[in-house]
Amino acid sequence: MNKNKLLLGGHVSISGGLHKAFKEGESIHCTAIQIFTKSNRQWHAKPISSEDAELFKNTLKNSTIKSVIAHASYLINIASLDDDTSVKSRDALKDELERCDQLGIKYLVLHPGTRGVAEQKDSLKRVADNINEIYANNKIQTIVLLEIMAGQGTSVASRFEQLAEIYSHIKFKDKVGICFDTCHAFAAGYDFRTKETYENMWQDFDKILGIDLLKVIHVNDSKKDLGCKVDRHEFLGKGKIGETAFKLLFNDARFINVIKILEVPIETIQDYVPQFKLVLSLLSEKNLEPIKDTPLAILTK
Numbered sequence: 001m002n003k004n005k006l007l008l009g010g011h012v013s014i015s016g017g018l019h020k021a022f023k024e025g026e027s028i029h030c031t032a033i034q035i036f037t038k039s040n041r042q043w044h045a046k047p048i049s050s051e052d053a054e055l056f057k058n059t060l061k062n063s064t065i066k067s068v069i070a071h072a073s074y075l076i077n078i079a080s081l082d083d084d085t086s087v088k089s090r091d092a093l094k095d096e097l098e099r100c101d102q103l104g105i106k107y108l109v110l111h112p113g114t115r116g117v118a119e120q121k122d123s124l125k126r127v128a129d130n131i132n133e134i135y136a137n138n139k140i141q142t143i144v145l146l147e148i149m150a151g152q153g154t155s156v157a158s159r160f161e162q163l164a165e166i167y168s169h170i171k172f173k174d175k176v177g178i179c180f181d182t183c184h185a186f187a188a189g190y191d192f193r194t195k196e197t198y199e200n201m202w203q204d205f206d207k208i209l210g211i212d213l214l215k216v217i218h219v220n221d222s223k224k225d226l227g228c229k230v231d232r233h234e235f236l237g238k239g240k241i242g243e244t245a246f247k248l249l250f251n252d253a254r255f256i257n258v259i260k261i262l263e264v265p266i267e268t269i270q271d272y273v274p275q276f277k278l279v280l281s282l283l284s285e286k287n288l289e290p291i292k293d294t295p296l297a298i299l300t301k
């Protein structure tokens, strides 16, 4: 049903109830949304009642939004070699995956974490060990997506090779995928601002990780320069990445079915709308065609 439809949206709020996210997303013409299933700055949340889970699933069924993904709490650090932090983080990730399962959410995006004083290699292995432990001991359908990081501080996994190293240790290969964040990758040193650099980067991605692992793209411009290792999102077209890269990305046939979520520094939810219009203006005639009977169509007028 979703075949060749542009899955585009923003990160939206769940205040007032999980199912409220759909109304918020619909108000800005999204075809996909990203949510936190709980406060992203707290370890614990009250469990989701079966009534709330049903309400969420029914609202999705009747919504013009076709895809919903979740982002895990920023507190979770399954890369930590400190045993207390590691176990606490693993428990929290398990809890978030179970919440997603309950809501029928297929993908949970996770920041791989920070290593502190530990070696990168050991932290990458720890990420995989914790993920293996969760899927070995729990029946969970939801897939965890490792997000590429900007390389700020001691954050791990800002290189394709490092993500691949985590993946090489994963025992449940179909439970793990990748979320590519354009701002993070650019800050980490990946240049994709011209046709040539864009193609080279994705060839590397394919060689090192495999294009099929890519399930979500966080589409963000960067306030800071190439390779700065600082994670500062900017509105599309207003940052250092520029429109050419996004034009290439949104017209790339390989990524037609990849969910694309904006996480730009909005003040109100309506600030997404001009950004979606910009995206649609970058689409070629051929790629504009499939959005015809979606809520996005109204933004092309």
Ligand SMILES: [Zn+2]
Binding pocket: 071, 109, 111, 147
């Ligand atoms: Zn993220």
Ligand SMILES: [Zn+2]
Binding pocket: 181, 183, 184, 231, 232, 233
């Ligand atoms: Zn970021």
